[in-house]
Amino acid sequence: xxxxxxxxxxxxxxxxxxxWAHQAEQLTWHKKPSTTLRKTTKxxxxxxxxPHWTWFPDGELSTSxxxxxxx
Numbered sequence: 001x002x003x004x005x006x007x008x009x010x011x012x013x014x015x016x017x018x019x020w021a022h023q024a025e026q027l028t029w030h031k032k033p034s035t036t037l038r039k040t041t042k043x044x045x046x047x048x049x050x051p052h053w054t055w056f057p058d059g060e061l062s063t064s065x066x067x068x069x070x071x
Contacts (some may be wrong), residue, residue: 024056027066033059 012019021036033056042052 020055027061028070029059029061031060
């Protein structure tokens with residue numbers, strides 16, 4: 001029998017976008033994000049390119065409200 005932490009970890013690794021979309025549903029948002037994850041490529045000044053991920057790019061929330069006031 002697996003531990004609940006192991007189950008959560010496996011879900012977060014196997015489908016991170018689905019996992020974090022579900023976690024985001026547990027929060028109170030000022031503005032809900034239209035997408036969970038935006039993947040882009042960044043280019044540094046020296047021309048080096050690397051992948052860049054932005055979670056909940058257009059969402060707005062209050063961390064203080066979600067961590068303190070809500071509970």
